[in-house]
Amino acid sequence: MSAVADRIMKRVRGKGRGWVFTPKSFVDFGTRGSVDMALSRLASAGDIRRIGRGLYDYPRQHDKLGALSPDPANVAKALSTQSGDKLAPSGATAANNLGLSTQVPARASYATTGRSRVRQAGGRSLTLKHSRAPVLDNAPDSVNAIVQALAHLGKDNIDSGKIRHFATRLDDRDMRILIQARPAMPGWMGDVVLKIGAARNG
Template sequence: MSAVADRIMKRVRGKGRGWVFTPKSFIDFGTRGSIDITLSRLANAGDIRRLYDYPRQHDKLGAPSPDPAYVAKALSTQSGDRLAPSGAAAANRLGLSTQVPARASYATTGRSRVRQAGGRSLTLKHSRAPVPDNAPDSVNAVVQALAHVGKDNIDSDKIRHFAARLDDRDMRRLAQARAEMPGWMGDVVLKIGAARNG
């Protein structure tokens, strides 16, 4: 095994099984071309899997598919795009909908695309709503759920529902993101804040 391969595998093992990564995760080890070749050789040897991940192992089932959230995070790191749960997934997670999306889906600031990883399909759809930078998942979930539910379907019950799921720090971050939002969404954020304080 080459020195670059050793360094890559040391980092991979350090992150643990289940970690999903891209060549950009190792760019500090050499040129992009040398990293690509080394990752390809490690995948061919069975040390890692393509997209790329260091698969978890199950005694009876073998290596399960990678966690879609880790795949999405790796893709966003590679592209520099910001990600959030899709509107439908966020609405489900926040208890606004009982529908569970059939495929893993994320809102992205980048272009829409579908990726295959470990036998799973992952959909990245360009978001019409903002994806606030460095915001916790809870804040991005509220923003995407608001966009999914839509302006005409926000009532006082939904406002109270959102308010109950945010702590003070999340509310501050959501209020800071108002400048990135459409006007109606910013107005709803003010109502959510008033519901938390009321």
């Protein structure tokens, strides 16, 4: 096996089973051509699995079922790396995860700063929908989930009960990040963030 392939497998094993990656994950190992060739060889040998165009994973294994499907969240992270777009759970997913909605999206869905599209990976469909709300850089998922949930619910559906509910889901660091991000949000959303902050302090 080539030196590039050896280095790739060392990193893959270090990340652990379930990791989803793209050639960009190994740009420090050589030219794009040499990385692509090494990934192709590793996939052919069964060391890694190709799950989509430019997407690979180190599949989790089940004693009876064999290689398991990739986790949608890990696929989404790899797609974000591949395209350079920022991703967050979609508003519908975020509202469900936060306990504000009982509606479970039929398939994994993410808000993106890029264009809307559907990607197939490892037998799964992921819906990527262009976000009207900002996807915040270097913010925890909990913060981006609240931003997307607010956008999904809409200005007229945010009552005091929901504001209190949001307030219970945030720690001090999350709240500081939300406050700092207000200039990037629509005005009404920034106002709601202030109300959430007041509810936490009330």
